[in-house]
Amino acid sequence: MPLKERLQDRIFSLGVSIVILCLVLSFVFPSGFPSIANFSQLLLNLSIDTIVAVGMMLLLIAGMFDLSVGSVVAFAGGMAGYLMYYLHVNFMIAIAAGLGGSVLIGFLNGWLVARAGINPMIQTLAMMGVVRGLALMLSGAGIQNFPYSFIYIGQSKLLGLQAPVWYMFAILLLFSFLSRRTVFFRRFYFIGGNEKAARLSGINVEKMKIWGFVISASLAGIAGILLSSRLGAALSTSGAGLELRVITAVILGGASLSGGYGKVWGAFLGVLFMALINNLLILSRVSGYWQQVILGIILIAAVGLDQWMLKRLGK
Amino acid sequence: MLRLENISKYFPGVRALQEVSLEINSGEVHALCGENGAGKSTLMNIISGNLRPDRGNIYWKGEPVAIDSVGRAQALGIAIVYQERSLVDSLSVAENIFPVNQPRNSFGLIDTGALFRKTKQLLDELQLDNLAPQTIVGNLPGAQKGMVEIARALARNPSLLILDEPTAALTHRETAVLFRIIRQLKALGVAVIYISHRMAELKQIADVISVLKDGKYQGTFPAHAPAEQIVHMMVGRELELAQYHSHTEQQTRLEVKNLSGKGFQQVSFKIKRGEILGFAGLSGSGRSELARAVFGDTEITGGEIFVDEKKIYFRHPVDSMRVGIAYLPEDRKTEGLFMDRSVAENISSARMQHGMYRRKAVLTEADKLIRAFTIRTPSATNVVSKLSGGNQQKVVIAKWLSLDPDILIVQEPTNGVDVGAKAEIYEILRAMTARGKSILMISSELPELLLLADRIAVMYNGSIKEILHNKEATEDKIAALASGIGVSQN
Numbered sequence: 001m002p003l004k005e006r007l008q009d010r011i012f013s014l015g016v017s018i019v020i021l022c023l024v025l026s027f028v029f030p031s032g033f034p035s036i037a038n039f040s041q042l043l044l045n046l047s048i049d050t051i052v053a054v055g056m057m058l059l060l061i062a063g064m065f066d067l068s069v070g071s072v073v074a075f076a077g078g079m080a081g082y083l084m085y086y087l088h089v090n091f092m093i094a095i096a097a098g099l100g101g102s103v104l105i106g107f108l109n110g111w112l113v114a115r116a117g118i119n120p121m122i123q124t125l126a127m128m129g130v131v132r133g134l135a136l137m138l139s140g141a142g143i144q145n146f147p148y149s150f151i152y153i154g155q156s157k158l159l160g161l162q163a164p165v166w167y168m169f170a171i172l173l174l175f176s177f178l179s180r181r182t183v184f185f186r187r188f189y190f191i192g193g194n195e196k197a198a199r200l201s202g203i204n205v206e207k208m209k210i211w212g213f214v215i216s217a218s219l220a221g222i223a224g225i226l227l228s229s230r231l232g233a234a235l236s237t238s239g240a241g242l243e244l245r246v247i248t249a250v251i252l253g254g255a256s257l258s259g260g261y262g263k264v265w266g267a268f269l270g271v272l273f274m275a276l277i278n279n280l281l282i283l284s285r286v287s288g289y290w291q292q293v294i295l296g297i298i299l300i301a302a303v304g305l306d307q308w309m310l311k312r313l314g315k
Numbered sequence: 316m317l318r319l320e321n322i323s324k325y326f327p328g329v330r331a332l333q334e335v336s337l338e339i340n341s342g343e344v345h346a347l348c349g350e351n352g353a354g355k356s357t358l359m360n361i362i363s364g365n366l367r368p369d370r371g372n373i374y375w376k377g378e379p380v381a382i383d384s385v386g387r388a389q390a391l392g393i394a395i396v397y398q399e400r401s402l403v404d405s406l407s408v409a410e411n412i413f414p415v416n417q418p419r420n421s422f423g424l425i426d427t428g429a430l431f432r433k434t435k436q437l438l439d440e441l442q443l444d445n446l447a448p449q450t451i452v453g454n455l456p457g458a459q460k461g462m463v464e465i466a467r468a469l470a471r472n473p474s475l476l477i478l479d480e481p482t483a484a485l486t487h488r489e490t491a492v493l494f495r496i497i498r499q500l501k502a503l504g505v506a507v508i509y510i511s512h513r514m515a516e517l518k519q520i521a522d523v524i525s526v527l528k529d530g531k532y533q534g535t536f537p538a539h540a541p542a543e544q545i546v547h548m549m550v551g552r553e554l555e556l557a558q559y560h561s562h563t564e565q566q567t568r569l570e571v572k573n574l575s576g577k578g579f580q581q582v583s584f585k586i587k588r589g590e591i592l593g594f595a596g597l598s599g600s601g602r603s604e605l606a607r608a609v610f611g612d613t614e615i616t617g618g619e620i621f622v623d624e625k626k627i628y629f630r631h632p633v634d635s636m637r638v639g640i641a642y643l644p645e646d647r648k649t650e651g652l653f654m655d656r657s658v659a660e661n662i663s664s665a666r667m668q669h670g671m672y673r674r675k676a677v678l679t680e681a682d683k684l685i686r687a688f689t690i691r692t693p694s695a696t697n698v699v700s701k702l703s704g705g706n707q708q709k710v711v712i713a714k715w716l717s718l719d720p721d722i723l724i725v726q727e728p729t730n731g732v733d734v735g736a737k738a739e740i741y742e743i744l745r746a747m748t749a750r751g752k753s754i755l756m757i758s759s760e761l762p763e764l765l766l767l768a769d770r771i772a773v774m775y776n777g778s779i780k781e782i783l784h785n786k787e788a789t790e791d792k793i794a795a796l797a798s799g800i801g802v803s804q805n
Contacts, residue, residue, distance in 0.1 A: 182672055185672075186672045189660075190664055193654070194653045197651055260656070
């Protein structure tokens with residue numbers, strides 16, 4: 001592939017940026033950055049975001065997005081926590097209930113968007129509020145003291161990496177495979193590329209939209225369970241602001257709001273890139289307030305650069 | 316009133332108008348005729364200030380003028396009712412009729428009382444007595460929207476009124492009102508330019524009829540000139556290599572009985588194996604709506620569809636694809652192609668029913684079809700938006716023919732396609748019928764229909780006026796039927 005095209009491939013340009021960023025960090029902070037402990041912590045911190053980002057990527061590929069995922073993270077943890085702590089339900093059933101609730105939320109989002117024709121932005125914005133309210137009802141000021149078997153899910157370690165990191169990679173590998181190799185997931189690209197043509201090509205667009213929201217909410221549910229297990233607590237504030245952070249990462253990772261573009265690994269690279277920038281700012285003792293400013297600027301720069309390249313090199 | 320002298324207008328690759336001269340007198344209803352793409356709309360856009368001519372002069376009441384903006388045209392007293400709706404659905408009738416020229420009070424604020432009063436007056440005149448000025452336009456039925464559009468033009472007290480296909484959305488009742496108003500305006504010395512495909516209507520309302528064809532002025536006739544003469548002027552092109560021959564077999568493949576839906580009513584026809592049934596008609600005649608309904612994209616409100624004598628229910632394109640129907644949409648860019656995706660992916664896009672997505676297999680299949688249909692592309696992985704129109708069209712054709720459909724519905728198969736590709740597409744379609752496949756072909760290019768179709772159904776106002784056999788069909792006959800003049804000479 002010629003360099004010109006390579007540069008337009010976000011996986012490539014983002015990958016290169018990440019490598020450069022890592023090298024710079026290693027040189028500038030030889031004692032702080034390049035250590036197993038730092039990396040393991042970095043990956044642990046971004047695992048929850050990445051799992052949610054995979055679902056968001058699929059939605060963006062199909063030309064939609066979901067603002068309610070942050071609330072679903074809190075809801076799923078709260079639901080499982082409530083059942084285990086107050087009702088002493090077996091942890092497996094509690095998890096199943098948390099995930100089941102998430103699936104239901106996703107289905108409602110999808111059904112109302114696809115069949116009732118509500119705009120995804122409005123639908124998921126409303127759902128974000130509704131579900132956050134439910135999460136508050138469930139976990140109130142926070143629930144603790146979970147059974148050990150539940151804690152184990154998020155706090156066990158394998159080869160020096162915490163369990164959520166392994167779950168994250170498993171989900172990435174699974175969805176990357178599915179989105180490249182199954183007809184079912186390829187349909188999202190066609191729907192995002194041209195919804196009308198997709199329908200006329202015999203793709204059931206409405207059904208696929210519902211599936212998109214169900215998958216996205218399910219992944220948010222999984223992230224919520226993992227988060228509460230890892231923290232050993234279900235907090236009603238979990239995942240606040242997560243939705244916008246994840247959309248930012250996914251756009252950085254090569255998705256387009258108008259749909260049709262994006263790869264599952266792009267979601268991971270986007271989240272990783274943002275985490276590295278954060279890491280850099282923390283290590284260089286920049287105020288946390290600046291992190292927001294800088295991430296905003298990076299997003300605009302990345303998308304702006306894309307548009308510029310499209311104009312200059314596209315033809 | 317208005318005199319146009321040698322007006323020319325070029326768009327990239329198209330000469331939209333060439334040296335058109337026209338004179339419009341006060342108190343005259345001047346009809347303008349021509350096929351789609353003849354340049355009528357371009358000419359009207361020049362008069363109303365939306366476009367500037369590349370060459371030529373415009374005289375207004377004897378004085379040379381440059382109509383360089385819509386505001387300038389309005390100041391001169393030119394009002395236009397566009398063919399496409401240009402109302403704001405979320406605002407009231409009154410606000411739509413007075414978008415910038417609202418009555419003001421002494422503080423310069425909008426005088427709501429006067430606004431509603433004036434609107435009411437206009438509505439009464441248009442016999443829309445039961446329509447309140449405060450009604451939100453979005454809630455009105457199409458015909459009333461059309462009348463609001465006309466009211467907006469009248470609110471400007473124009474001395475030249477341009478009506479571009481005003482009756483396309485109106486029912487008979489509103490049309491009668493419109494004609495009464497046009498006659499009133501005429502008596503007041505207002506000039507009216509009236510564009511319509513409906514010949515019967517022009518006979519009723521116009522004083523003179525001017526014809527445009529391929530951007531050139533053909534002549535002006537008195538309205539009582541024989542319709543055939545005018546239609547011939549509009550169409551009058553020489554036939555291309557007419558080597559029609561038939562592959563029609565005996566067995567009926569597709570039968571449609573009394574089908575009704577949005578835009579068409581009680582349509583019945585049969586297509587045999589190996590037959591091409593052409594559909595002619597003007598825009599708004601219901602052809603596309605019919606095709607969509609047969610493909611299962613839109614709902615039907617009545618009637619039945621049989622494939623190989625079995626009754627079929629379609630709720631989604633997927634259902635019709637299952638019984639072997641394929642559909643080439645009218646506009647390949649918005650409905651047929653995924654412009655940002657590769658040729659290979661586009662070709663595979665109708666086979667996304669189930670199973671694994673094998674990139675290799677998709678590429679091999681695409682390579683095969685690229686060769687079979689001589690699609691000119693550097694490779695199967697090339698983005699489809701970079702191909703020429705003709706090759707894009709062949710991608711859509713390859714996509715559908717790779718499914719080996721028994722029935723192919725095609726809309727404007729050679730739209731925006733150059734001559735070479737056109738001939739290739741004709742060959743492809745003909746080859747299909749030789750293998751016993753059936754084709755329902757909608758086309759606005761009459762020579763194309765005459766060359767390929769075994770029978771031609773002419774649609775007008777949502778129903779089939781007549782089905783002509785290839786032998787008896789002529790361009791004039793089709794054009795006349797499509798305009799609603801009932802010349803059936805068999």
